[in-house]
Amino acid sequence: MSAERPSLPPVRLHSEAELARDALAAPLLARAVRLARWAGPGTRVGAGGELVEAQLPAAAEHLGLDADEDGAAYASEAWRLAVDTGLLDVEDPADSEDGEGGPDGGESEGTVTVGENLALLTGGSPQDVLAIWLDGLEAVYADATAPAFDDFADLVNEDGSIDFDALDWDPEAEAEFLDGVLGNLYLLTVSEAGPGEDPLPLPALAASVIVPDDMGEPTDDVLEQVSEAMMRLDDQFRVLEPIGIVEYRPLDESLLIEADEDGTPSADEDDVTRYGLVKLTPLGLYGIRARMLDAGVDAPAVGDLAEKGAEELLAGIAYYPEDLARAEIQLWLGHHGSTGAVTAARELLSASRGSDAGAPLRRLHCQQALALAGAEAEPAVRAVLDDPELGGLARVWLAERGAADVPAPSESMIFWLAVDTIAAQLDADGDLDELQGLVEGLAGQHSGFFDEVWRVDHPGTAEVLEAMGRLHSDKKAAKEARKAAFKARSRKSG
Known part of the structure; x- marks a missing residue:
């Protein structure tokens, strides 16, 4: 039986029990659980299942957050995850019997009930917990690759439709870029020649997907692409960190104040840590490997062969x-x-x-x-x-x-x-x-x-x-x- 080299080195994962504990401790999932337990018959949700704006301050307060704009944003994010992972079930107003408007006569509102997955997080197996967490990872991943815009109203046409061309957004390209970055981070983490337990500087990670392997000294154009990639990754890792897959030290925002006219951060060769440091967590290794396996990538792990011949x-x-x-x-x-x-x-x-x-x-x-x-x-x-x-x-x-x-x-x-x-x-x-x-x-x-x-x-x-x-x-x-x-x-x- 001739051996074939795997496309990736093997990874030694933590036990499922340890990973499940890490998943439950992930800040975003923990907040989603708290909101799912907080929700009741009087909880008001919009047509898309989102928590209505009037209830966001109370939700933020329940999470121990300030009832300001930031607290409302965190509460809204946790609520969406609770819905996406089946911790809450939302009935659309169009499916309700009366289909009437909200209590103030405005837009129709839906109803919310506890989802069956909420009980699985406390009474289910580690595999149940990890399956729910993986659903959450997919939802957060979609958020990380979603387009950014300053004012949504600018994207709405006169007939009410969305002008997607104005977004300048290619969803496949965005997903491919982030997949490539996380794939490289995974490879560097499990490789003997990688950084090991140390975090990786964001410029090095960005360069790994931008600079060709056979390029000696990067050109100015390539360096500009690396800087742009760093800015994208800084936003994306800030979104991904709360679900528990990375430990991330963000880009020092004071660098942006000193940025060049093209919007890229100015150089500071003395302290590369100012450009951001990222590291996959044990839960992150598990999650990224699961996504790669779903995509058909050969990503072996210690224990895969235990029951084989x-x-x-x-x-x-x-x-x-x-x-x-x-x-x-x-x-x-x-x-x-x-x-x-x-x-x-x-x-x-x-x-x-x-x-x-x-x-x-x-x-x-x-x-x-x-x-x-x-x-x-x-x-x-x-x-x-x-x-x-x-x-x-x-x-x-x-x-x-x-x-x-x-x-x-x-x-x-x-x-x-x-x-x-x-x-x-x-x-x-x-x-x-x-x-x-x-x-x-x-x-x-x-x-x-x-x-x-x-x-x-x-x-x-x-x-x-x-x-x-x-x-x-x-x-x-x-x-x-x-x-x-x-x-x-x-x-x-x-």
Whole structure:
């Protein structure tokens, strides 16, 4: 079973219980819950399900906010989320029996009742909570990509229709831009070369989606695009932060006062933090991954393979970082522990056989998995001592545990294992210095190594010897490796 590289590195997510607690603590969802519990038969809503303006001060006061314009805006935002996530059910006035106007004879008003999802947030499972939170994330995401305008009245035509052209807004382009930014932020967060636990400066994130990879020094036009992207992202992250997916330190507004005539913030190379800092939260990693999976993106997570077969496990972890591969193996062994270590070891050994291109790497990870399986796996390991592909691996495993009565390997098995080990490391794209040390160590352990190894009946012999010729620091040994590679190719073709 040949392994394919995932498009994204694997992520280690928090448990669903921890993520559900984070979701309930997200400021926007917490406010939405409080308003859903506050709403009653006398609560007045507009035709679109929004809380009528006259009730916004009371809603803000219930949330502990000032009954001013900002408090009303926060209350309105929380109310919309409560409706969007099913915490509240709103009946449109057109669907009511009388369809009469509001209490003041004005525009018709709807009625509101508690939605079934409100009870799920307190009495449901973590999965129920996260499903509701994901609905909320989608609603907030739509708000973040919505057009901004100073005066809605300017967009209304004489006939009452909306002049969408005046918005200069492309919804698909806006969503694609934010998807790209959040995708890059996710990749940088889970990548070993990323910032780790540290937040990312907003200019760097904006540049990651604007500046071409092959561009050396960005042009003035590109730098202006980066500045414009920063301004968009500053607005969008302010909208996204309350739902709990990011921790965001906003752009320092004093920079805007010093802005250039084109409206972009002025440069301050001494303090990049003034331009904003953003970091995905554990809940954000979960949410963005969920959106990517819905879009068909391969975004693996530790634990995905725990219930799979051994073939899928070894293929799936082929290109995982060592610590995450170990974590995935431990989960797999824990899930398959009910069948016993011997059965699990047999499945792993069977899955690691093969002469395809991915087989050496499978055997390398099989050896890692057997190391975690413990001494109980010994009967299964001893059963493959005479296997031409697994016998060397089995002897190494037994020797590392000080097992008795381990038969000495034949010379051909030693050479075959050496070729298989280097082939696996080449496929894994590991550290070059470590690989060079492995190459020189294996070649140095056996006198006349290159005189014999080219005869090894392994599908990767020639490629391994060519790599040894490139990597070996001793010129004479490197030349011998290249000559041996030529002999191996000639033998294979003959």
